[in-house]
Amino acid sequence: MNTDIVKIDGSFGEGGGQILRTALSLSAITKRPFEIYNIRANRKIPGLSHQHLQAVNATALICNAEVVGNRLRSTDLTFYPGEIQAGTYHLDIGTAGSVSLVLQTIFYPLSLTNKPSSITIIGGTHVSHSPCIDYLIHQWLYFLKRIGFDAEIKILRAGYYPRGGGEVLIKINPARPQHPLKIENRGKLIQVTGISTVSNLDITIAQRQQTQARKRFLERKIPHEISMGETPAVGKGTMLLLVGKFEHSRCCYFSLGAIGKRAETVADEACNEFFSFLETNGVIDEHLADQLIIPFAITKGASQFTTPGVTQHLLTNIEIVKLFLPVTIDVFGNPNEEGTVKIHFSE
Secondary structure: OOOOOEEEEOOOOOOOHHHHHHHHHHHHHHOOOEEEEOOOOOOOOOOOOHHHHHHHHHHHHHOOOEEEOOOOOOOOEEEEOOOOOOOEEEEEOOOOOEHHHHHHHHHHHHHOOOOOEEEEEEEEOEOOOOOOHHHHHHHHHHHHHHHOOEEEEEEEEEOEOOOEOEEEEEEEEOOOOOOOOEOOOOOOEEEEEEEEEEEOOOHHHHHHHHHHHHHHHHHOOOOEEEEEEEOOEOOOEEEEEEEEEEOOOEEEEEEEOOOOOOHHHHHHHHHHHHHHHHOOOOOOOHHHHHHOHHHHHOOOEEEEEEEOOEOHHHHHHHHHHHHHOOEEEEEEOOEOOOEEEEEEEOO
8 A cells, every 4th residue: 555645635626526526536446545624614514424424435435545534524534545346336315415426536446447346335326416326327427437436336226315215236346447428529419318207296297397308409409308207215316317319429418306396497407508509519418527537537648538617616626636546637727717627647
């Protein structure tokens, strides 16, 4: 193990949990220990929540790490990684904390082993401030497979705030030879596909979401196909997810229902984000931009993409990645504006 410890101020930049999750993933991969302080210091409730604690403990489990400070609300943590072990893991967040964010934390270390892994995670699958699990299936995983990663995600049960209880099964195979990905332009819009779903609610809500989205696309003469369905869940919830398929790339936006939120509003939120994307030269959506930094950074060669918005989340994630890897990352564009990201990894 590399004993050169990486020290991180958890209040740096965006100051959220992604700083911790990125550090955990890369610590496991590089075998470099790290110390993080001021974890989520500027948040309403600072320190580790259940979701962050599960990400810490899950990463420690898969790489036999020694950890100091892994307790609820802790603002300081030290992580000493060991060898990554592929295997079968069962993780329960215990709340509606994000399944997606815990999965993304352990995904890359497990992908870089030489054996397959199977992970079951219980928690929130469709919650705010997190990519829903359908986003990971239809957008995140699509790009990872283009790079050379190999995995499948199956939703056994959805989990909404506040009850959680969702269950997801993930099969991760060893990553094939990874290839850098340069997307210089997205090309022509071919079609928008969508999913309108409900859980333990009247199916007419999903129909209204579907109808409103169809109306918005018909107004702009955009080819579209929006399916509808019911998803098993412990609690109640709705979702509309849209995937814009272009010649060379794709974007993805979604919206979740809430008590008192009209079905038409759910549809409008996702549609409006998609239409805003069309006004830019982005090749991927701004949410995926920061999620691709790690896989591109651990892939030899030069990758490139244009994001419709250079977010603080993206800039913060880049700086954390550079603490662990011999990678050059250049961002051409101002914060909160359109920008191009170039990533080059060389050992």
